Amino acid sequence: MISEEMNRTLTRTGPGTEVGAVLRRYWQPVALTVEFDGPRPVRPVTILGERLVAFRNEDGSYGLIDRHCPHRGADLCYGRLEDGGLRCPFHGWKFGTDGQCQETPAEPEESTLAQRIKTTAYPCVERNGIVFAYLGEGEAPALPEIDCLTAPESHTFAFKGLIESNWLQALEVGIDPAHASFLHRYLEDDDPADGYGKQFRDYVGGTDIPMTRVLRDFPRPKIEVETTDYGLRITALRDLNGEAMHVRVTNQIFPQAIAIPMSNEMTITQWHVPVDDETCYWYAIFTSFGKPVDHAKMREQRLQLYELPDYIPKVGKRNGYGYDPVEQKMRTYTGMGDDINVHDQWAVESPGPIQDRTKEHLGQTDVAIAAYRRMLLRAIKTVRKGEGVLPILDTEGGPSAIRGPVAVDTVAAPDAWSDAWLACDRARRDAAPWSPKPAVAAE
Structure with a gap:
């Protein structure tokens, strides 16, 4: 048997937890590639307690970003997949796979707001039917060649x-x-x-x-x-x-x-x-x-x-x-x-x-x-x-x-x-x- 405190330590994985910090050092499976088949390749993903949205662009690249638009929190799982990014239906803000806001079309034409907005985003790779994401800080390690x-x-x-x-x-x-x-x-x-x-x-x-x-x-x-x-x-x-x-x-x-x-x-x-x-x-x-x-x-x-x-x-x-x-x-x-x-x-x-x-x-x-x-x-x-x-x-x-x-x-x-x-x-x-x-x- 182990102590209650150790049991909590070993089982909790959300942001700020100790096991969560370990798991975020490694690539994590987040979806099957077949989940993106069909007319709209966008899927909700919750992993390690984080609510995210995954999508596949026209060029086959995958994105994994915060599920909630940083403008006013709308759910991007209902976003429009357009021209290499995911657009929020609320005000049209568009985000790339790197989380960078690419457009804020309701703002004045001269606005530079988009350049200053970046949402949480994690790099993704696909291997043999699984999309993996790296949720840690810094440069992602290589996938093991197992x-x-x-x-x-x-x-x-x-x-x-x-x-x-x-x-x-x-x-x-x-x-x-x-x-x-x-x-x-x-x-x-x-x-x-x-x-x-x-x-x-x-x-x-x-x-x-x-x-x-x-x-x-x-x-x-x-x-x-x-x-x-x-x-x-x-x-x-x-x-x-x-x-x-x-x-x-x-x-x-x-x-x-x-x-x-x-x-x-x-x-x-x-x-x-x-x-x-x-x-x-x-x-x-x-x-x-x-x-x-x-x-x-x-x-x-x-x-x-x-x-x-x-x-x-x-x-x-x-x-x-x-x-x-x-x-x-x-x-x-x-x-x-x-x-x-x-x-x-x-x-x-x-x-x-x-x-x-x-x-x-x-x-x-x-x-x-x-x-x-x-x-x-x-x-x-x-x-x-x-x-x-x-x-x-x-x-x-x-x-x-x-x-x-x-x-x-x-x-x-x-x-x-x-x-x-x-x-x-x-x-x-x-x-x-x-x-x-x-x-x-x-x-």
């Missing part, structure tokens, strides 16, 4: 979903390897051939063992955590009755992303982005090391589960997460259907919008959660004092030196697992059609 951001668009797919909880709860479920044996347990094995686009449905790499069976039959993983240039490498080891070792390598990419294996061919990189202190979005990029991603199928699968335009889960707290006691007895451990995102929603939303960690009791399998909190506290101290090292940003070579990271499932001889996961990743990269960059040197 797999999901360097793969060709043909081999990636991006999506997002709303979670009604604090961002830290959402992140911590992703760095907890033990929960998969329970929260995502299936009491019978589906045909892995029907598992495209679904997590935990494939065979374990190089075997004919369904991943569902490994998680169900071997629920006591040994978990090892290593500090890396990018955050944490988390290795979960499941001893398969002394005959083999199942090795699952996942990662925490600082400050709030995870990289995990989805199947033998595909990985998921997922960011947990605060809307405010009680709501967040997960943004994910699915990256294929084999065949091009079937974008139509992946999107169709997920649109069955989420309501647009805000990507609100169709199954969630408002309808009891679809809980069915008969299903819980016969087919799934939760009784909440097959979608693991619903399972995760329940796990992170049911403690309340902000979990009271003064009452929690961590176990040995929570080692990555404890390690991450220590890393976050160190980052807070570094930003506060203006000295020290921040993960990724202060790596030798900067963010561009970050590679990978490795996220794999494999099975090896009990005394050879420490090399097997690296060999598995090297083989996958060597065979990949898009020439992924080598993994992090520390591997």
Whole structure:
């Protein structure tokens, strides 16, 4: 358990907060590019407690500026997108992607007011279906050259979903390897051939063992955590009755992303982005090391589960997460259907919008959660004092030196697992059609 004061420190992300200051040093996902499809590419964005508006210009560039016009506060989400800027319908004031007021057409012709008006604006870049923004001060760092951001668009797919909880709860479920044996347990094995686009449905790499069976039959993983240039490498080891070792390598990419294996061919990189202190979005990029991603199928699968335009889960707290006691007895451990995102929603939303960690009791399998909190506290101290090292940003070579990271499932001889996961990743990269960059040197 931790103190109430520390819980507040770790969970609050608005302007002026300590975690907020850390997160603003890094690029943050703010929208999917598909959200700008259609006749009017303008979207409201609330992130880290800031109310903003995002728009795409005719030349394909993106802007992210204060949602409220600095003239008299009107909502620019209803603005007119014209000639490289967003114009307020109230008095016609127009703003560029840099926040500079370009025109004040109701003012006298000789007025220089526009030159003196500049609203809050943040730089944006697009990578593989996600628009990222830098909300910090000074020059933005480079984006890290991790797999999901360097793969060709043909081999990636991006999506997002709303979670009604604090961002830290959402992140911590992703760095907890033990929960998969329970929260995502299936009491019978589906045909892995029907598992495209679904997590935990494939065979374990190089075997004919369904991943569902490994998680169900071997629920006591040994978990090892290593500090890396990018955050944490988390290795979960499941001893398969002394005959083999199942090795699952996942990662925490600082400050709030995870990289995990989805199947033998595909990985998921997922960011947990605060809307405010009680709501967040997960943004994910699915990256294929084999065949091009079937974008139509992946999107169709997920649109069955989420309501647009805000990507609100169709199954969630408002309808009891679809809980069915008969299903819980016969087919799934939760009784909440097959979608693991619903399972995760329940796990992170049911403690309340902000979990009271003064009452929690961590176990040995929570080692990555404890390690991450220590890393976050160190980052807070570094930003506060203006000295020290921040993960990724202060790596030798900067963010561009970050590679990978490795996220794999494999099975090896009990005394050879420490090399097997690296060999598995090297083989996958060597065979990949898009020439992924080598993994992090520390591997």
